[in-house]
Amino acid sequence: MSQLLLVAILLALSAIAYQLGRRRALALDNVxxxxxxxxxxxxxxxxxxxxWCLFPPMLVFTVWSVVDTHVITGLLVQDLPAEFQMLPMAHLELVVNDIRNLAQGNIAAHADDPTIQAATGHYQQLLQINRFAKSVVMLLAATAGLAIGWRLISPHLRARVHTERIVNLFLISCAALAILTTIGILLSVLFEAMRFFQTVPVTSFLFGLEWSPQTALRDDQIGSSGAFGAVPLFAGTFLISAIAMMVAVPIGLLSAIYLAEYxxxxxxxxxxxxLEILAGIPTVVYGFFAALTLAPLVRQISEAAGIEAASESALAAGLVMGIMIIPFVSSLSDDVITAVPQAMRDGSYAMGATHSETILRVIIPAALPGIVGSILLAVSRAIGETMIVVMAAGLSANLTANPFAAVTTVTVQIVTLLVGDQEFDSPKTLAAFALGLVLFLLTLTLNVIALYVVRKYREQYD
Amino acid sequence: MNTLSEDLLISRRIGLSISTEDLDAAEVAETNRDTVGDYTVFDPKITARDVNVFYGTKQAICGVNLDLGNYEVLAMIGPSGCGKSTFLRCLNRMNDTIAECRVSGKIHLDGENIYHQNIDEVLLRARVGMVFQKPNPFPKSIFENVAYGPRLHGMTRDIGTLWDIVESSLRKAALWDEVKDILEQPGTSLSGGQQQRLCIARAISINPEVILMDEPCSALDPISTAKIEQLIDELREHYSIAIVTHSMQQAARVSQRTAYFHLGDLIEVGATNQIFSDPLHPLTEAYISGRFG
Known part of the structure; x- marks a missing residue:
């Protein structure tokens, strides 16, 4: 029985359940x-x-799906010839894998072995029985649920309360899923990071001034010092983000004021x-623009001014990133400025204030929580941005405040550490998780500060 | 003033008992709507002559002539949509902030046409203050709300003088005793009645000559209303006040002259006493006796 047919039958059953429940309730009403x-x-x-009709088969499906692989494998191994059962655990798993591959039509190592072929036939049979049994049990559960639900209907059954409660539980589980996923991601990063900190001390990671993650495979290799000081990366992140914010905040805010007020x-x-289209352009395209157009321009201009500049510079990446996040600032700020009540403006005009005085002294202060929120959103976007930096700011981890030098950021290093074939026990790879963890804590702190600021102003002004 | 409102109540009761039928639309349309009563005063602060206001193509005010005298309270009453608020907003050119609004006619403040092109509406609004229907304190502290105007117009650079201005404005608005210890708290934390008195303090902080009030008590409870009415009576010593109100009792209590508007026309204007006890125009009589509104 195909899965699609099963779902269709279940839906039909639930529709029947709806009708039956309704009829019985109406009949009770007429008694x-x-x-x-x-x-x-x-x-x-x-x-x-x-x-009642839908929930039991779903429960059966969940439990069955968790259990059935183990059961089938157990049955398969039990029916294998004795010589296979004597094999050590790891080897036995290989054989089982072979059978599975063969059953799915993939290439298997011992496809021509008759015992394996026989086992494969047996396995396919088991799978078929399993699928059929699962469907039948689910349908039985659905029917049983329907019958129970139908029997339970009585004038005293608080159906509305029950329904509301079930809907409530469903919504709670959806919200819990999102939270649990976040916690799961955090934990997986945390454990890998802890493995990294077993080889590299936390202090030398957080306060080290040199970043050079190439570890030596052999003792005689040179140029592979394996230094994991994250300070240059965070300095680069902050430098580029700061340049980006210097572009995005004034331009975004002023254009928001123009759009909303004038x-x-x-x-x-x-x-x-x-303006919002700016946010929709893929960051790779921004990267092209930064690397091919702006970076050479920055270099030419700075050399004309007598400043030495690298061909990849923090300035080029920061400028382009700033342009990219303008709509984050302008669009949200525009919304909050427009939302300031007309009564506020009228009050200010009636005091003999000009338009610009009203904006500066009344509207901006009133809209400040929203503006701060939009700016912090833009900051976290800037910190997380990767592509533009890869293409325009380079990969060299220089600890510098000079915007004309090449720098690199945390996100870029995470990408370069994890791209390609990696061994998961070397500190080089694990360093990516440590960087991710610190970055996560950083943006978390930023969000907490943002919430605090917004709440503080709101208490004061609303 | 008590006797007047008692008179009013009696006349309303009589009006109601004599005739409860409404004036129908045709009857209203046929009625002559030229202004009845003397719209001039001996010593005018503001004179408005032949004022027309259009919102797009719709005419909201038709040829209104009306004077506001020095140190008097002029009440403007009338059913909703009669143009009384629109007329009020002409007097400090607040209608300029509405894009599709057009004003014609002459409005003079101390003999000077306020719609003349050489007049700066910003300076005009500093002379003609306004209090709105809904209290609209700025999102600032109580002190900063009152200090807003003086700071804006550079009335003082000395913080001590600024304090004096704030204190005297709050005292004039009968709010000082309630807020003197909480001046740093946000203006929005006050009650509705206190907020409206804060807005009045804000309006008088820059020493305007005229104060316009657009239904200042309609969002307030009776006790706050009584306080503000008493305040208006006191403010009359220093300012000329024009007040739009929906409450005829309020008009009777606080004003010396009353103007009755109907569908964009000024129907009748006269001494408040006369308007409420002996209205000349049938529409005025119908309105104050509660037959429509």
Whole structure:
């Protein structure tokens, strides 16, 4: 029985359950000439019956899926000839893998071995039985659930309350899923990072001034010192982010003020989507632009001014990144500025304030929580940005505040550490997880500060 | 003033008992809507002559003539949408902030046409302050709310003088005793009535000559309303006040002259006493006796 057919039958059953539940509730309502009062509306009983019909097969499916691989493998091994059963565990697993591959039509190592072929036939048979049994049990569960749900319907059944509770539980589990995923990611990064810190001390990672993650494979290799000081990376991240914010905050904020306060409605309706397109351009395209157009330009200009500049510079990457995050600042700020009530503006005008005085002294302070929020969103975007930096700022981990020098960022190093074939026990690879962990803590702190700032201003001004 | 409101109540009761039928639309349309009563005063602060206001193509005010005298309270009453707020907003050119609004006619403040092209509306609004229907304190501290105008117009550079201005404004607005210890708290933390008095303090902090009030009590409870009405009576000593109100009792309590607007026309203007006890125009009579509104 194919999976699609099974799902279709289950859906049909649940539809039948809905109808049956509804009919029974309506019938109960009509008993005694409508004098018995149902606790809930008939549709609540119907939904409850439907849930009764759907939930048991889902539970069966979940439990079955967790268990069945182990059971089938156990059965398969049990029926293998005795000489296979004597094999050590690791070898036995290889044989089982062979059988599985052969059953799925993949290339297997011992495809011409008759015992293996026989076992494969047996395995396929087991799989088929398993699939069939699963479907049958699920359908039985659905029918049983339907029957129970239908039987339970009575004027005293608080169907509305039950339905609400089930919906509530469903929503809670969805929210929990998102939170659990975050925790899972954090834990997996944390454990790998702890493995890294077993070889490299935390202090030398956090405060070391040199980053050179090439570890030597042999003792006589040169140029592979394996220094894991993260300070140059974070310095590079902050340098580029700072340059980007210096571009994005003034331009974004001022264009938001123009759009919200001065532009005509028609101009605004055209200009705002155009500005938002900036956020939709793939970062790789920005990277081209930074590496091929802006970086040479920066170099020419700085050399004309007598400043020595690398062909890949923090300035080029930062400028382009700033342009990329302008819409984050401008679009959100524009929304919060527009949301400042007209009464506020009227009050200021009535005091004899000009338009710009009103903006500066009343509207901006009123919109400040939202503006701070938009800026912090842009900052976390800048810190996490990778592609532009790879292409325009280079890979060399220089500890410098000179915007004309090549620098690198945390995210870029994580990418270069993990690209290609890697051994997962070398500190070089594990360093990526440590960097990721610190980066995560950094953005987390930033978000906490943002929330605090926003809440503080809100308490004061709303 | 008590006797007046008692009179008003009696007249309303009589009006209601005599005739409860509404004036129908045709009857209103046929009625002559030329202004009844003397719209001039001996010593005018503001004179408005033949004022028309259009929102796009819709005419909101039709040829209104009206004077505001020195140190008097002029109440403007009338049913919703009659143009009384629109007229009020003409007097300090607040209508300029509405894009599709057009004003014609002459409005003079101390003999000077405020719609003349050489007049700066920013300076005009410093002379003609305004209090709005809904209290709209700025998102700043109580002190900064009142200090906003003086700072804006560079009235003083000395923080001590600024404090004096803030204190005297809050005292005039009868709010000082309630807020003197919490001046650094946000203006929005006050109650509605206190917020409205804060807005009045803000308006008088820059020593305007005229104060316009657009239904200043409509969002307030009776006790706050009583406080603000008392305040308006006190402020009359120093300022000329024009107030738009929906409450006829309020108009009767606080004003010396009353103007009745109807569908963009100024129907009748006269001494408040006369308007409420002996209205000349049938529309005015119908409105104050509660037959429509």
């Amino acid at each position: 005694n000439g409508g004098r018995t009062r149902l606790h809930s509306r008939p549709s609540h009983y119907a939904v409850l019956t439907m849930l 532009a005509s409605r028609r101009l605004r309706s055209i200009a705002k989507p155009l």
